[in-house]
Amino acid sequence: MKLADLTWPEARDVWKEPSGAVAVLPVGATEAHGPHLPLNTDVVIAEAMAREGARRLEARGVRALVLPPVAYSVAEYAAGFPGTLSISPETASALLVDLARALRRQGALCLAVANAHLEPAHITSLSAGVDRIRREKFLPVVFPDVTRKPWALRLSEEFRSGACHAGRYESSIVMAERPDLVKEAVRKGLAPNPASLSTAIREGKRTFAEAGGPEAYFGWPADATAEEGRKTVETLGQILEEAVAAALNP
Numbered sequence: 001m002k003l004a005d006l007t008w009p010e011a012r013d014v015w016k017e018p019s020g021a022v023a024v025l026p027v028g029a030t031e032a033h034g035p036h037l038p039l040n041t042d043v044v045i046a047e048a049m050a051r052e053g054a055r056r057l058e059a060r061g062v063r064a065l066v067l068p069p070v071a072y073s074v075a076e077y078a079a080g081f082p083g084t085l086s087i088s089p090e091t092a093s094a095l096l097v098d099l100a101r102a103l104r105r106q107g108a109l110c111l112a113v114a115n116a117h118l119e120p121a122h123i124t125s126l127s128a129g130v131d132r133i134r135r136e137k138f139l140p141v142v143f144p145d146v147t148r149k150p151w152a153l154r155l156s157e158e159f160r161s162g163a164c165h166a167g168r169y170e171s172s173i174v175m176a177e178r179p180d181l182v183k184e185a186v187r188k189g190l191a192p193n194p195a196s197l198s199t200a201i202r203e204g205k206r207t208f209a210e211a212g213g214p215e216a217y218f219g220w221p222a223d224a225t226a227e228e229g230r231k232t233v234e235t236l237g238q239i240l241e242e243a244v245a246a247a248l249n250p
Helices: 008-015 041-059 089-106 120-135 157-161 168-177 184-188 197-202 226-248
Strands: 021-027 063-066 110-115
Touching: 008 063, 021 041, 021 089, 021 226, 041 063, 041 110, 041 168, 041 226, 089 110, 089 120, 110 120, 110 226, 157 168, 168 226
Parallel strands: 021 063, 021 110
Antiparallel strands: none
């Protein structure tokens, strides 16, 4: 169930249910994703993760509301590409904290972050926000960071290699979720780019171009399939479900 689709009396009734409700926040970015995927690729992935995680929580008997997505965050690696809209880490962190404060007033059971943007500075900003939410005890918060163990081990080989920005991993999910947004003729003609973005970041590279991605993609986009995308969404939903369940039942 999407919070934004409800009227305010309906939202009031959900938050006031005896068992409470989990607020699921999709978090992405607006940035270049190769010449074949839309700028909101991370948002598409985050919303898919949030939807599947919420569905699984509901099946467990835990009410879940999917919030409107966050579409802006730190995106400096893609800042040289038209359409990329990057904000400061402080703003990204403060937004998460402010949303948690508002959700506490509403009576949310907990906040679950379904994040699909993987830039390290963005992850750090989310972690800082989560730390403050916990420190100030606004409400329980869950943030399964898929770039780290144990979650990363459950995702694809390309994902784990670090050569996965707009590659097979992300292209497959967008093909499954929003095929109308994929430039198929372009995607099929893209050569593999095995350069590891994560390795380049550790080496101090500061842009996609410096990291070996002059067209803002890494990996094997031509090998993507909608079937793989659907399976990956299931896995992301499982990750979110399990993280929330563990937080609610420590």
